Structures are given as C-alpha cells and as structure tokens.
Amino acid sequence: MQIPAVKPSDVGLRLAKIVKCAISWDEHVRNFYSVDASSYTIKPQVVAFPRNESDVIKIIKFAKRYHIPVTPRGAGTGLVGSALGRGIILDMQNFDRIKLGASHVEVGSGVFKGRLDKILKKQDRVIGPDPSIGPFCTIGGMIGTNASGIHSLKYGSVIDNIIQVRMIGSSGNVIKLPGKYNAKGMIKKIHLSDNTFPKVSKNSCGYRIDKVFAEKDLHKLIAGSEGTLGIITSAKLRTYPSPKNILLYVIHYKTLSDAARDTPKILGLGPSAVELVDSNITKHIKMTVPSSTGCLLFVEFDGTVQGRKQIHKITSGKIIKTESNAAQVKKIWSFRNSALAYSLQSITKNETMPTLIEDAVVPVKRLPLLLKILGMISKKYGLRTIVYGHAGNGNLHIRPVLKQKDLGIIKNIAVEFFSAVIGIGGSITGEHGDGLARSEFVKLQYDAKTYSIFKDIKKQFDPENILNPGKKISSYSTVTRNLKI
Ligand SMILES: Cc1cc2nc3c(=O)[nH]c(=O)nc-3n(C[C@H](O)[C@H](O)[C@H](O)COP(=O)(O)OP(=O)(O)OC[C@H]3O[C@@H](n4cnc5c(N)ncnc54)[C@H](O)[C@@H]3O)c2cc1C
Numbered sequence: 001m002q003i004p005a006v007k008p009s010d011v012g013l014r015l016a017k018i019v020k021c022a023i024s025w026d027e028h029v030r031n032f033y034s035v036d037a038s039s040y041t042i043k044p045q046v047v048a049f050p051r052n053e054s055d056v057i058k059i060i061k062f063a064k065r066y067h068i069p070v071t072p073r074g075a076g077t078g079l080v081g082s083a084l085g086r087g088i089i090l091d092m093q094n095f096d097r098i099k100l101g102a103s104h105v106e107v108g109s110g111v112f113k114g115r116l117d118k119i120l121k122k123q124d125r126v127i128g129p130d131p132s133i134g135p136f137c138t139i140g141g142m143i144g145t146n147a148s149g150i151h152s153l154k155y156g157s158v159i160d161n162i163i164q165v166r167m168i169g170s171s172g173n174v175i176k177l178p179g180k181y182n183a184k185g186m187i188k189k190i191h192l193s194d195n196t197f198p199k200v201s202k203n204s205c206g207y208r209i210d211k212v213f214a215e216k217d218l219h220k221l222i223a224g225s226e227g228t229l230g231i232i233t234s235a236k237l238r239t240y241p242s243p244k245n246i247l248l249y250v251i252h253y254k255t256l257s258d259a260a261r262d263t264p265k266i267l268g269l270g271p272s273a274v275e276l277v278d279s280n281i282t283k284h285i286k287m288t289v290p291s292s293t294g295c296l297l298f299v300e301f302d303g304t305v306q307g308r309k310q311i312h313k314i315t316s317g318k319i320i321k322t323e324s325n326a327a328q329v330k331k332i333w334s335f336r337n338s339a340l341a342y343s344l345q346s347i348t349k350n351e352t353m354p355t356l357i358e359d360a361v362v363p364v365k366r367l368p369l370l371l372k373i374l375g376m377i378s379k380k381y382g383l384r385t386i387v388y389g390h391a392g393n394g395n396l397h398i399r400p401v402l403k404q405k406d407l408g409i410i411k412n413i414a415v416e417f418f419s420a421v422i423g424i425g426g427s428i429t430g431e432h433g434d435g436l437a438r439s440e441f442v443k444l445q446y447d448a449k450t451y452s453i454f455k456d457i458k459k460q461f462d463p464e465n466i467l468n469p470g471k472k473i474s475s476y477s478t479v480t481r482n483l484k485i
Pocket of ligand 1: 073
C-alpha cells in the first residue's frame with residue numbers, strides 16, 4: 001500500500017481536529033513505536049491513544065478517507081513485527097476494563113495480562129494461554145497473534161479460549177462476533193474448500209478457517225488475525241480454576257534428539273506442560289546441571305493425574321530435580337521463561353539471532369525429524385542454533401546465530417526450513433504469527449484454494465486494505481526489508 005507523501009505533523013494536526021484523544025508525531029514517540037520485540041523497524045507517521053470506541057471509529061474513518069494504514073498495538077512484545085506500520089499506530093492501552101463472570105472474563109483489549117492475572121487470582125482462577133513473556137503482553141496482542149504458552153498442552157491457544165470479540169471494522173462499524181455479520185457467502189466458501197491445514201496442536205499461520213464451521217464460530221477467525229480484520233476493543237475469554245497439587249520434574253538429556261524421542265511417551269502420562277531448553281540456555285540458569293547436559297525437559301503435572309508416578313519408568317533421561325513447593329516451582333519456571341533473555345547472553349557483540357524460523361510446530365512424533373532437518377540446514381550454512389520451546393506441542397523456538405554480514409542468507413534459510421517443516425506436516429508458526437517475517441510464506445503453507453479464501457476474507461472485512469496492510473496477505477517480500485540488525 002502506497003502511503004501518501006504527507007508530513008507526520010500534517011496527519012497529526014488533521015487528526016487532532018477530529019478526535020480528542022492524545023495524538024503524537026513527536027520524533028521520540030515515533031521512534032519508540034518503530035520497534036517491537038522482533039528484528040524489524042518501521043517508523044509510523046503518528047501514534048494515537050484512543051480513549052474509547054468512538055475515538056477508534058473517528059480515526060478509522062479518517063484513515064479510510066486518506067488511505068492511511070492503521071496498525072493496532074498492545075505491548076509490542078510480538079516477535080515478528082506484526083505491530084509495526086507506516087501509518088497510524090493505535091496504542092490500545094486505554095481499553096482497560098475488566099468484568100468478571102463465573103467461568104469467563106470480559107476484558108478490554110489493552111489490559112495487560114499481569115493485571116488480569118492478579119484480579120483473577122482473587123477468584124482463584126486463571127486464563128489458559130500463558131506466553132513466556134508473562135505479565136507484559138496485552139489481551140489484544142494475545143488475540144492478535146493467537147498466543148499460547150507453556151501450558152497450552154492443557155488449555156490450548158487463544159482460539160480455543162475465546163468466546164466473543166467486539167471490534168471496530170474498517171468502515172468504522174462496530175462488529176460483535178459471534179453475532180450479526182453478513183458472512184453467509186464466506187462460510188459457504190470455507191465449507192467448500194478442502195482446506196489443507198496441518199494436523200498440529202497450535203497454529204498461527206494465515207486465517208484459522210479450519211475452526212470456523214458456522215457463523216457461531218466467526219469470532220475464531222479473529223484469533224491470530226494480527227489486526228488485519230478489525231480493531232479489537234474487548235473480548236470474552238474462558239477462565240479456569242487455578243491449578244493445584246503441582247509437581248515439576250526437571251529431566252536431563254545428553255542430546256536434543258533423546259529428549260524429542262521421549263516427548264510422545266511423556267505426553268501419554270497426561271502432563272500439563274512439557275518444555276525444553278538447550279545447553280546454550282542451561283549455561284545461564286541458576287541450577288546445578290550435569291556437564292554432559294545437551295538439554296533439559298521441564299515436565300509438569302497437576303491435579304490428580306496418576307501418570308506422574310510413571311515418569312521414572314518411561315524416561316530415558318535422568319531426573320535431576322523433583323519439585324512440588326509452589327515457590328520453587330515458580331522459580332524453576334522462571335528459568336524456562338527467561339530462555340530468550342539467556343539466548344541473548346549466549347551470542348557475541350558481532351552476532352545476531354533474527355526472529356524468522358523461531359516458531360515452527362510439527363506433530364510431536366516428528367520432533368526428531370524437525371531436529372534432523374535443522375541439523376542439515378545448519379551444516380549447509382555453517383550455523384550455530386539456539387533451541388528452546390514447547391516440546392510437548394512439537395513447537396520449537398529456533399534461533400540461528402548469524403554474523404551481521406551474513407544476513408543475506410536469511411531468506412534462503414527460511415525457504416528451505418519452511419518447505420521442510422510444511423513437508424513433514426507442520427506449520428511455520430505455532431503461536432507468534434506471520435507479521436513481517438512470515439506473511440509472504442503463508443501461500444507456501446496452504447494450497448491456492450485456501451489462500452484465495454484468505455484473500456476473500458481480508459477483502460470482505462477490509463476492502464480498502466487499511467487495517468495493518470501487508471500482514472497475513474502479502475503481495476511483496478518483507479522478510480529482509482526493514483531489518484534493524
Ligand atoms: C521473551 C518473550 C517470550 C514470549 N513467549 C511467548 C509464548 O510463550 N507464547 C506466545 O504465544 N508468544 C510469546 N511471545 C510473543 C508475544 O509476547 C505474544 O505474541 C503476545 O501475545 C503479544 O502481545 P502484545 O500485547 O505485546 O502484542 P503486540 O506485539 O503489540 O501485537 C501483536 C499483534 O496483535 C495485534 N493487536 C494488538 N492489539 C490489537 C487490538 N486491540 N486489535 C487487533 N489487533 C491487535 C497487533 O496489530 C499485532 O499484529 C513472547 C515474546 C517475548 C518477547
């Protein structure tokens with residue numbers, strides 16, 4: 001999408017005339033919003049802080065009139081540049097309402113997960129998806145990426161937990177899903193498609209039409225839509241009783257493949273989490289681990305799951321810690337949740353570890369094959385890699401460590417890795433989404449018929465392509481454009 005050549009101050013001043021909320025085109029503010037937790041940078045023209053739906057509606061109508069892209073943003077912890085855009089950034093922090101129900105919560109899209117967790121704790125309840133970034137992401141961002149986390153084995157992703165969405169559409173209309181929305185034609189097309197979705201436990205690639213069987217499921221389409229179909233103002237999410245009687249095992253393996261081979265057997269015991277960190281990360285955690293450690297598996301059980309007693313019999317690794325004290329369990333999980341920070345400590349000043357192939361997911365029994373593919377690609381390109389992630393879901397966060405001067409090979413690595421992942425029945429992204437890193441590969445993931453339905457969906461919700469253009473549906477390559485590293 002071409003952005004009209006107007007000065008940011010012109011856009012800001014015009015916008016300030018029609019809406020009362022804070023608007024900034026200050027250089028520092030634009031710089032702050034030009035990055036997220038990804039490897040990309042794009043400077044917006046203006047940042048707006050709508051106070052309510054009426055502000056969002058006015059901004060959207062303005063953006064439509066002048067063909068300026070609008071990108072909603074939560075906390076900017078996304079890893080693929082999906083909250084970056086050239087036009088107007090909508091910081092949704094003022095959408096901060098929380099209304100508790102008995103087994104659900106209605107929550108504003110700008111609410112930080114940490115705040116919601118604290119309020120739910122008083123009710124002794126939790127929401128299921130729990131990204132490792134912990135309290136620092138927002139509900140809007142979690143829905144935008146179809147986030148999950150270390151307990152997705154038990155609770156699934158956002159798409160499995162979302163009951164209702166309220167959003168502002170591309171013409172400034174309020175859309176409540178499920179609800180009245182002219183989608184009959186769309187549903188028919190979705191049904192007609194023999195869509196070839198990978199059989200994996202989580203997937204944030206493209207639009208999730210595989211979960212839409214009727215109009216009552218239309219809200220699921222918004223999970224993972226990255227702000228391309230509407231600006232979410234609030235949502236209703238399922239809540240669960242806080243888990244009790246937690247038991248955590250830390251298991252040592254000499255190689256990643258040994259742990260990968262054990263994972264399906266461990267899943268048979270009914271754990272609530274099976275997470276992995278490799279030796280790049282174990283070097284930094286404050287726990288004594290054997291010198292031969294290739295990786296650790298963190299395996300958690302809760303409730304009355306009987307399988308926990310069998311773990312000694314079925315694992316080929318060595319259990320180096322068994323913990324049931326709540327504070328200690330929390331501490332051990334903090335080691336896993338800090339994996340990205342520890343990874344950064346494992347590279348030198350001249351090295352970089354771009355987000356790109358960091359979120360592949362495959363059927364769990366194919367994890368050893370995924371590691372084999374990674375080994376072949378690493379050998380071909382002389383790469384060192386850092387590996388951690390949600391082994392129980394077959395979802396590995398892989399960071400290739402590159403020298404700045406070698407960034408030119410990123411696209412080749414991506415094409416080879418993604419083709420192989422798709423070839424073994426996986427998805428190129430399990431939870432982080434497509435964004436700038438992967439949107440151009442969505443058409444590699446799905447067949448032509450499915451991709452054309454994605455395009456129809458985008459057209460129906462956003463005919464003029466003003467909502468976060470270039471994400472999900474992409475007509476040009478963005479994988480190496482705007483890299484900040
Ligand atoms: C250290 C670290 C660990 C992480 N661990 C995990 C993990 O375990 N699991 C996981 O799933 N992710 C993880 N992530 C990725 C990220 O934290 C999640 O994707 C998170 O849900 C993003 O939330 P956010 O508020 O930062 O969203 P942002 O980055 O601000 O936005 C993400 C997307 O959502 C869209 N969006 C935001 N608000 C709205 C709205 N109101 N309406 C419509 N669209 C909107 C944006 O346009 C963008 O496309 C991790 C990231 C880091 C840095």
